[in-house]
Amino acid sequence: MSCQPEELLICVIADLLESDPTVRHVAVGAASPIPGSAVLLCREETGDRPRASIIHGETNNPFTDGAREIFDCAAQGRIDAFFLGGVQIDGQANINLLGTMGEGGYPAIDRRFPGSFGSAYMYFVVPKVILFRPEHSRRVFVNEVDFISAPGVSARDVHRPGGPKFLVTELCLMSFDAERARFRLESVHPPHTVEEVRDNTGFDFDVADTVLVTPEPEADRLNVLRSRVGVEIGHTYPGFASRVFGIEPAK
Amino acid sequence: MNIFDNVEALSVRVPDGAFVALPPEYSWVPASLARALIVQGTRDLHVLCVPIGGITVDMLIGAGCIGTLEAAAVSLGEAGLAPRFTEAVQSGSIRMKDSTCPAIHAGLQAAEKGVPFMPLGGLIGSDIEANRDDWRVVPDPMESGNGPIALVSALKPDFAIFHSPKADRHGNVWIGKRRELMVMAHAAKETLVTVEKVVDEDLLADEATAAGTLSNLYVSGIAEAKNGAWPSVLHGVYEADREEIATYAYEAKTVEGFQAFMERALTHTRLAAAE
Numbered sequence: 373m374s375c376q377p378e379e380l381l382i383c384v385i386a387d388l389l390e391s392d393p394t395v396r397h398v399a400v401g402a403a404s405p406i407p408g409s410a411v412l413l414c415r416e417e418t419g420d421r422p423r424a425s426i427i428h429g430e431t432n433n434p435f436t437d438g439a440r441e442i443f444d445c446a447a448q449g450r451i452d453a454f455f456l457g458g459v460q461i462d463g464q465a466n467i468n469l470l471g472t473m474g475e476g477g478y479p480a481i482d483r484r485f486p487g488s489f490g491s492a493y494m495y496f497v498v499p500k501v502i503l504f505r506p507e508h509s510r511r512v513f514v515n516e517v518d519f520i521s522a523p524g525v526s527a528r529d530v531h532r533p534g535g536p537k538f539l540v541t542e543l544c545l546m547s548f549d550a551e552r553a554r555f556r557l558e559s560v561h562p563p564h565t566v567e568e569v570r571d572n573t574g575f576d577f578d579v580a581d582t583v584l585v586t587p588e589p590e591a592d593r594l595n596v597l598r599s600r601v602g603v604e605i606g607h608t609y610p611g612f613a614s615r616v617f618g619i620e621p622a623k
Numbered sequence: 624m625n626i627f628d629n630v631e632a633l634s635v636r637v638p639d640g641a642f643v644a645l646p647p648e649y650s651w652v653p654a655s656l657a658r659a660l661i662v663q664g665t666r667d668l669h670v671l672c673v674p675i676g677g678i679t680v681d682m683l684i685g686a687g688c689i690g691t692l693e694a695a696a697v698s699l700g701e702a703g704l705a706p707r708f709t710e711a712v713q714s715g716s717i718r719m720k721d722s723t724c725p726a727i728h729a730g731l732q733a734a735e736k737g738v739p740f741m742p743l744g745g746l747i748g749s750d751i752e753a754n755r756d757d758w759r760v761v762p763d764p765m766e767s768g769n770g771p772i773a774l775v776s777a778l779k780p781d782f783a784i785f786h787s788p789k790a791d792r793h794g795n796v797w798i799g800k801r802r803e804l805m806v807m808a809h810a811a812k813e814t815l816v817t818v819e820k821v822v823d824e825d826l827l828a829d830e831a832t833a834a835g836t837l838s839n840l841y842v843s844g845i846a847e848a849k850n851g852a853w854p855s856v857l858h859g860v861y862e863a864d865r866e867e868i869a870t871y872a873y874e875a876k877t878v879e880g881f882q883a884f885m886e887r888a889l890t891h892t893r894l895a896a897a898e
Contacts, residue, residue, distance in 0.1 A: 403700065429649075430858070438802025439650070439674060440728035447725075447744050469696075470721065478754060479719065484712045486704065487696030489675065490724035492752070493745035521723075523748035530747050531769040611701065 385410035405612035407455040431607035453500040463575025465524025468517035488521035495522035498534040508541035510574040559584035624794035634659035644780040648677035661686040674724035681705040693720040702872040730778035734810035746773040783811035786851040794839035817848035
């Protein structure tokens with residue numbers, strides 16, 4: 373059964389959550405239909421894990437104490453995994469959600485994007501942050517970000533229970549080693565190649581002894597994704613569910 | 624606390640240069656009050672988005688009402704980038720105080736408690752922190768073993784403004800589970816609220832409604848505004864007008880397009896103000 377690029381990425385992320393039994397509660401931030409679908413797929417496949425808290429909209433949104441609750445919840449260690457992206461991401465996993473800078477750097481802005489959201493906090497307190505940025509190009513994966521919304525690693529004396537563990541893109545899956553402050557290429561999505569990843573990445577990274585070919589989802593899995601998960605994520609992201617799964621919102 | 628006849632009676636209470644806290648688009652944004660501020664020609668506002676902004680703050684920027692903006696992010700969500708915000712920050716025509724969501728919540732909580740600052744995790748090593756002269760990173764004064772910690776200054780707005788489905792005749796305002804509205808109102812010197820309807824029931828009389836109600840202790844003015852959050856959502860009452868927001872996202876990419884859009888959008892506001 374052939375699958376769409378979004379479906380492959382959903383399955384890659386779901387595997388990262390499913391293979392780690394410490395992931396009991398995953399929060400999903402604004403405008404994140406692919407990570408949101410991955411969390412719901414994981415829950416379908418394990419039958420109970422993880423609890424999914426999607427802050428976009430009302431469905432699967434458990435918070436009742438205002439916009440601050442997700443941050444307080446995370447700071448207490450009640451959220452095990454979260455997703456962040458970036459306009460730019462560099463080889464030390466520094467992320468920039470603000471934009472590209474002009475002459476002399478911040479606050480001179482060349483191209484402005486929305487802003488840093490809660491990244492400067494969630495990156496520190498959530499144990500398993502999965503960086504998700506579909507576009508894999510040298511304008512995204514740069515040697516050094518123009519602006520650090522949140523740093524990839526911190527000095528030893530800084531309290532930091534959380535941080536980046538993986539990076540998922542349209543080309544590949546990388547892991548991140550905070551001790552060495554370096555990414556390592558783990559698997560490449562078919563039909564792409566290690567050379568393609570290298571050509572489109574502006575920073576140095578390690579390569580696993582055996583780089584895997586990302587497995588394509590099995591038919592059974594795609595069926596679950598296109599039915600139960602598709603309907604569920606459609607409550608939060610109707611446009612996405614319609615475009616990717618052909619599921620129209622119930623009237 | 625006064626219940627006024629119209630939105631304009633609230634907007635005139637907000638002077639040029641005021642420090643105004645504004646909720647995000649998904650949390651009962653006072654869109655018609657913002658349009659009244661635009662029509663009256665308000666200038667040099669210092670707007671605090673709690674913690675992110677959308678079409679309403681983008682319109683205020685485009686109309687020249689804002690001098691300083693503090694926010695964790697501004698975007699039109701699924702409709703894309705906020706065009707007037709993007710242009711204003713790139714050209715430097717507004718002063719931008721970039722923040723991060725929990726720092727805005729913590730700053731307001733400090734103001735609620737009447738203390739000058741609040742400690743907060745994370746932030747250290749972020750360029751947001753490096754560029755904020757009203758934040759500090761200090762050694763842990765309690766020596767609790769967690770290393771250095773960031774302090775963010777209290778945020779004490781002159782006004783909190785928001786919209787709600789209802790208030791009672793005593794000026795108690797229904798906020799449901801939109802607790803960020805409660806924090807905003809506690810932190811601000813004054814709170815001005817537009818509501819779909821002023822109702823006869825006493826919202827504090829029953830614990831079920833009292834739990835989701837902002838007491839009139841914090842409220843200085845209320846006015847009815849039908850569809851007062853439009854084109855944004857008012858949960859349980861109406862959905863966001865996605866078509867209107869998408870049209871704005873497209874047209875407001877240019878100054879001329881923005882002006883043409885606002886000319887249409889403000890017609891009703893102008894008529895109401897002239898009455």
